[in-house]
Amino acid sequence: MEDSTDRIAAPWGVRTPYGPGTPWPARTDTHLADGVAPDAVERWVQTASILHSDGDAMDIAVRDGRIVGVRGRAADRVNRGRLGPKDLYGWQANGSRDRLVRPLVRDATGRLTECDWDTAMDRIVSRARGLLDERGPGSIGFYTSGQLFLEEYYTLAVMARAGIGTNHLDGNTRLCTSTAAEALKETFGCDGQPGSYEDVDHADVIALFGHNMPETQPVLWMRVLDRLAGPRPPRLLCVDPRRTVVARHAAVHLAPRPGTNVALLNALLHEIIRTDRVDRAFVAAHTVGFDELARRVEPCTPAWAAGICDVPAAAVEEAAELLGGAERLLSTVLQGVYQSHQATAAAVQVNNLHLLRGMLGRPGAGLLQMNGQPTAQNTRECGANGDLPGFRNWQNDAHVADLARVWNVTPETIPHYAPPTHALQMFRYAEQGSLRMLWISGTNPAVSLPELSRIRAVLGQERLFTVVQDLFLTETAQLADVVLPAATWGEKTGTFTNADRTVHLSEQAVRPPGEARADLDIFLDFAARMDFRDKDGGPLVTWHDPESAFEAWKRCSAGRPCDYTGLSYGLLRGGSGVQWPCTPDDAPGGTARLYTDGVPWAHPDVCESYGKDLVTGAAVEPVEYRSLNPEGKAVIKAAAYVPPHEDVTPDHPLWLTTGRTLYHFHTRTKTGRAPQLAAAAPDVWAELSPDEARAHGLGEGDLVDVVSPRGAVRARLRVTPMRDGVVFLPFHYGYWDDPGRAPDADGGPGRAANETTVTDWDPVSKQPLFKTSVARVRLVERSDGTPAPAPTTAGSEPAAPEGVPPTVGGPDARVTHTTGEEGR
Amino acid sequence: MNGITLTLRALHHAERSLEKDLLGAAERHATEHEVHHVAKDLARWSREHAARLADTGGAYGLDLQEHGGRGPGALLSAVRERAAEALGHRPEPGLLLLHDLRELYLAASGVSLYWEMLAQAAQAAKDARLLEMASSCHPETLRQVRWANTHIKVLSPQILTGPL
Numbered sequence: 002m003e004d005s006t007d008r009i010a011a012p013w014g015v016r017t018p019y020g021p022g023t024p025w026p027a028r029t030d031t032h033l034a035d036g037v038a039p040d041a042v043e044r045w046v047q048t049a050s051i052l053h054s055d056g057d058a059m060d061i062a063v064r065d066g067r068i069v070g071v072r073g074r075a076a077d078r079v080n081r082g083r084l085g086p087k088d089l090y091g092w093q094a095n096g097s098r099d100r101l102v103r104p105l106v107r108d109a110t111g112r113l114t115e116c117d118w119d120t121a122m123d124r125i126v127s128r129a130r131g132l133l134d135e136r137g138p139g140s141i142g143f144y145t146s147g148q149l150f151l152e153e154y155y156t157l158a159v160m161a162r163a164g165i166g167t168n169h170l171d172g173n174t175r176l177c178t179s180t181a182a183e184a185l186k187e188t189f190g191c192d193g194q195p196g197s198y199e200d201v202d203h204a205d206v207i208a209l210f211g212h213n214m215p216e217t218q219p220v221l222w223m224r225v226l227d228r229l230a231g232p233r234p235p236r237l238l239c240v241d242p243r244r245t246v247v248a249r250h251a252a253v254h255l256a257p258r259p260g261t262n263v264a265l266l267n268a269l270l271h272e273i274i275r276t277d278r279v280d281r282a283f284v285a286a287h288t289v290g291f292d293e294l295a296r297r298v299e300p301c302t303p304a305w306a307a308g309i310c311d312v313p314a315a316a317v318e319e320a321a322e323l324l325g326g327a328e329r330l331l332s333t334v335l336q337g338v339y340q341s342h343q344a345t346a347a348a349v350q351v352n353n354l355h356l357l358r359g360m361l362g363r364p365g366a367g368l369l370q371m372n373g374q375p376t377a378q379n380t381r382e383c384g385a386n387g388d389l390p391g392f393r394n395w396q397n398d399a400h401v402a403d404l405a406r407v408w409n410v411t412p413e414t415i416p417h418y419a420p421p422t423h424a425l426q427m428f429r430y431a432e433q434g435s436l437r438m439l440w441i442s443g444t445n446p447a448v449s450l451p452e453l454s455r456i457r458a459v460l461g462q463e464r465l466f467t468v469v470q471d472l473f474l475t476e477t478a479q480l481a482d483v484v485l486p487a488a489t490w491g492e493k494t495g496t497f498t499n500a501d502r503t504v505h506l507s508e509q510a511v512r513p514p515g516e517a518r519a520d521l522d523i524f525l526d527f528a529a530r531m532d533f534r535d536k537d538g539g540p541l542v543t544w545h546d547p548e549s550a551f552e553a554w555k556r557c558s559a560g561r562p563c564d565y566t567g568l569s570y571g572l573l574r575g576g577s578g579v580q581w582p583c584t585p586d587d588a589p590g591g592t593a594r595l596y597t598d599g600v601p602w603a604h605p606d607v608c609e610s611y612g613k614d615l616v617t618g619a620a621v622e623p624v625e626y627r628s629l630n631p632e633g634k635a636v637i638k639a640a641a642y643v644p645p646h647e648d649v650t651p652d653h654p655l656w657l658t659t660g661r662t663l664y665h666f667h668t669r670t671k672t673g674r675a676p677q678l679a680a681a682a683p684d685v686w687a688e689l690s691p692d693e694a695r696a697h698g699l700g701e702g703d704l705v706d707v708v709s710p711r712g713a714v715r716a717r718l719r720v721t722p723m724r725d726g727v728v729f730l731p732f733h734y735g736y737w738d739d740p741g742r743a744p745d746a747d748g749g750p751g752r753a754a755n756e757t758t759v760t761d762w763d764p765v766s767k768q769p770l771f772k773t774s775v776a777r778v779r780l781v782e783r784s785d786g787t788p789a790p791a792p793t794t795a796g797s798e799p800a801a802p803e804g805v806p807p808t809v810g811g812p813d814a815r816v817t818h819t820t821g822e823e824g825r
Numbered sequence: 826m827n828g829i830t831l832t833l834r835a836l837h838h839a840e841r842s843l844e845k846d847l848l849g850a851a852e853r854h855a856t857e858h859e860v861h862h863v864a865k866d867l868a869r870w871s872r873e874h875a876a877r878l879a880d881t882g883g884a885y886g887l888d889l890q891e892h893g894g895r896g897p898g899a900l901l902s903a904v905r906e907r908a909a910e911a912l913g914h915r916p917e918p919g920l921l922l923l924h925d926l927r928e929l930y931l932a933a934s935g936v937s938l939y940w941e942m943l944a945q946a947a948q949a950a951k952d953a954r955l956l957e958m959a960s961s962c963h964p965e966t967l968r969q970v971r972w973a974n975t976h977i978k979v980l981s982p983q984i985l986t987g988p989l
Binding site (some may be wrong): 135136137139140168416418419420422425426429430432433435614616617618619620643646760761762764767 | 856857858859862863865866867869918919968969971972974975978979982983984986987988
């Protein structure tokens with residue numbers, strides 16, 4: 002049956018209810034440009050989404066050499082044909098008139114001017130050579146994205162680590178997902194999602210810890226909604242200070258004070274142990290460290306947590322009852338934990354919950370430490386985000402030697418004297434002057450990093466040579482010395498892996514505009530011009546296109562946990578996504594769940610990391626790890642609650658928390674150029690609870706300044722039913738589409754939430770804290786009756802809907818969907 | 826006064842001094858954000874240890890209560906943080922940071938050895954109360970040591986190999 006829906010007004014579309022243990026029914030969503038009928042589409046080209054970590058599989062509609070729409074792939078295990086609003090409308094940004102089409106270099110007068118590729122690349126190569134001679138490899142750093150393809154990250158990792166020989170390579174996945182990786186390494190010795198999205202089909206309890214799934218992963222939320230609409234639905238636990246859409250569907254909603262997640266989780270673990278909901282046989286067989294945890298959480302009663310978290314003790318007990326009574330428990334964790342104080346310590350306690358309850362490795366008993374960025378998993382696997390490629394352990398000489406063998410270089414070529422440098426430390430080195438060249442690909446730190454005035458000052462330094470490779474002249478590109486025009490999704494071929502380890506192939510559908518080039522081609526060109534060599538004098542980078550890069554990566558992944566050797570472009574082409582590890586002999590169809598039988602990757606010889614101290618971040622030494630965990634079991638790691646580093650004061654009496662919302666993605670470079678998405682959430686807003694707004698004498702639509710010790714943001718107020726004592730700002734509104742809103746020299750208010758956030762990060766995962774700053778709110782101007790520009794459809798739903806028109810998309814936002822078997 | 830009371834007194838002094846050193850390093854390196862924030866967290870452990878030592882010391886006839894000021898005054902702190910920010914764009918503070926981390930490592934190691942001595946004496950004297958205190962405080966001191974060690978390991982390659 003075919004029908005159509007305004008998917009701005011109804012972001013999750015129509016329901017296809019289903020019961021536990023049955024397959025999720027298909028529903029195929031299609032959105033074509035106005036006036037294009039389905040039979041006018043010339044070609045459908047296979048791909049998946051890169052606007053969130055779901056990895057929704059889809060086909061791109063092509064006509065006259067242009068992208069004219071998208072359609073979900075019903076056969077795919079991830080989305081069964083569904084698409085979220087960002088998938089449905091975001092593709093239009095590819096065709097924007099303001100795409101970069103030629104390289105730019107800064108001329109003698111300080112202006113960015115167009116040039117040819119030779120000029121731009123020569124300038125980069127001569128600076129890189131000069132710095133290598135004068136200052137050594139430590140003066141060059143690379144900061145990449147979470148939106149490139151696997152082949153590109155791998156090439157970048159080889160080029161940076163073995164070509165340049167620098168330890169300074171990280172991805173913006175540091176901002177969204179490094180805590181997921183670190184928490185998995187702490188508990189299981191290795192990165193890699195234990196569970197599968199299919200666990201939604203089986204779970205009887207789903208716990209979402211700081212995870213606003215309806216807005217960050219709308220298609221996965223459709224799966225949950227379809228379970229909720231079917232027979233024997235799961236019950237939900239929601240932990241979030243805001244009354245999100247999850248909270249509205251939850252059996253129990255806990256809205257803790259920001260920065261107190263560890264206290265709350267310790268109390269939940271206290272209750273699980275007190276009520277003896279522990280799977281003793283599982284704990285004995287598969288874990289070490291239980292006694293230490295039991296001792297640590299013994300004093301952490303619900304009443305104790307209630308005082309710290311400002312939630313009722315009875316609600317904590319009720320939540321523990323829900324978790325303790327679950328037969329198939331699925332937990333998911335995202336930014337409410339990862340971008341908060343004690344991020345890794347809190348995420349690890351969710352792992353502990355699953356170990357205690359034996360909830361791993363079977364359908365519905367799943368653990369999803371989520372990703373925010375769509376190709377975050379690939380930065381982690383390929384060694385472009387804080388680890389060596391193939392989940393190799395920098396502290397394990399055998400792993401480094403093995404990597405050197407794969408690359409045919411000497412082990413000394415690969416820096417491994419310390420962990421790979423994280424993004425914020427790279428910016429610190431640049432600020433201090435020891436890092437003199439920073440190559441930024443596919444990301445926009447001038448909007449996405451904390452304390453933006455500081456970031457602008459670092460990037461604006463004369464002594465720092467900055468290369469920016471992107472689609473548009475972003476806020477960051479405007480500060481660059483060389484700007485390289487990049488091709489994007491739909492204009493190049495490659496693979497990428499979503500949060501539940503599903504690998505998809507994304508094929509080139511159209512040509513990139515002007516002289517824009519695929520990121521892979523840019524990196525390969527640089528490697529060739531630098532003439533990087535292996536130890537026998539042959540070229541270091543031996544591949545020349547996406548498929549040969551993928552084959553090279555397969556050799557690097559062989560025998561490691563993220564083994565891709567059973568995959569090929571041929572296998573992925575025409576088919577559906579496949580979950581790694583995928584090997585020709587043992588797992589030719591991929592692997593749905595890890596740890597179905599023990600935790601083999603935690604073994605001291607295999608593990609990716611020996612772990613860190615959860616409070617100090619100090620590295621655990623190999624000898625220590627061997628004695629703690631000689632057989633390589635899962636490590637139950639306890640952590641004490643430590644108060645946040647910044648606390649509310651009379652001057653800054655509110656907690657400031659920031660977040661991503663339904664219609665926008667990473668600094669809006671694409672979503673801000675998709676008309677339906679831009680219109681649904683056109684501008685930044687601020688949120689307060691009704692009581693908090695009343696106490697401040699503020700109402701809906703009032704223009705306010707949100708002021709922190711770092712800076713200020715001017716926004717209209719939305720009054721929403723969230724907890725008191727907190728102000729919320731959606732992040733990533735910047736300045737490219739409204740340059741007049743840039744903060745003035747004397748610290749006047751800006752538009753980007755990160756003008757206000759603190760420069761502080763979790764000492765374990767090095768992920769910045771975007772959710773625990775402090776602020777005050779000040780009235781600038783009363784509303785003339787115009788409400789805040791916040792959408793009404795999701796977490797920013799108004800507390801009092803009168804006078805706030807509902808968010809709709811109109812005729813241009815209509816999306817057809819087909820349900821039932823004919824949709825396949 | 827015997828060896829145990831002497832050790833208690835020396836340990837109390839060393840913990841107070843380590844707390845002060847950690848807070849001082851946090852202020853001097855306000856632009857080294859992780860060091861700045863975590864050093865303050867670690868100072869809290871030393872403060873708690875000193876309080877437990879003072880509390881326990883009473884049973885041994887020792888008066889280890891607070892003597893006068895607690896670390897540098899607020900004005901001095903503010904001046905140090907401002908100075909750190911002003912120098913934040915220069916490489917030399919990197920060397921100062923390594924120096925300070927080295928001093929912290931040595932100071933915390935010194936504290937650790939006192940805890941070791943106290944724990945050994947407590948076992949020999951069958952003093953359960955002292956042993957319990959040492960076994961719960963000493964691991965935190967070792968974590969302070971490892972923290973300084975990790976930072977030295979991570980930062981030395983960048984700071985020591987660049988031109989001065």
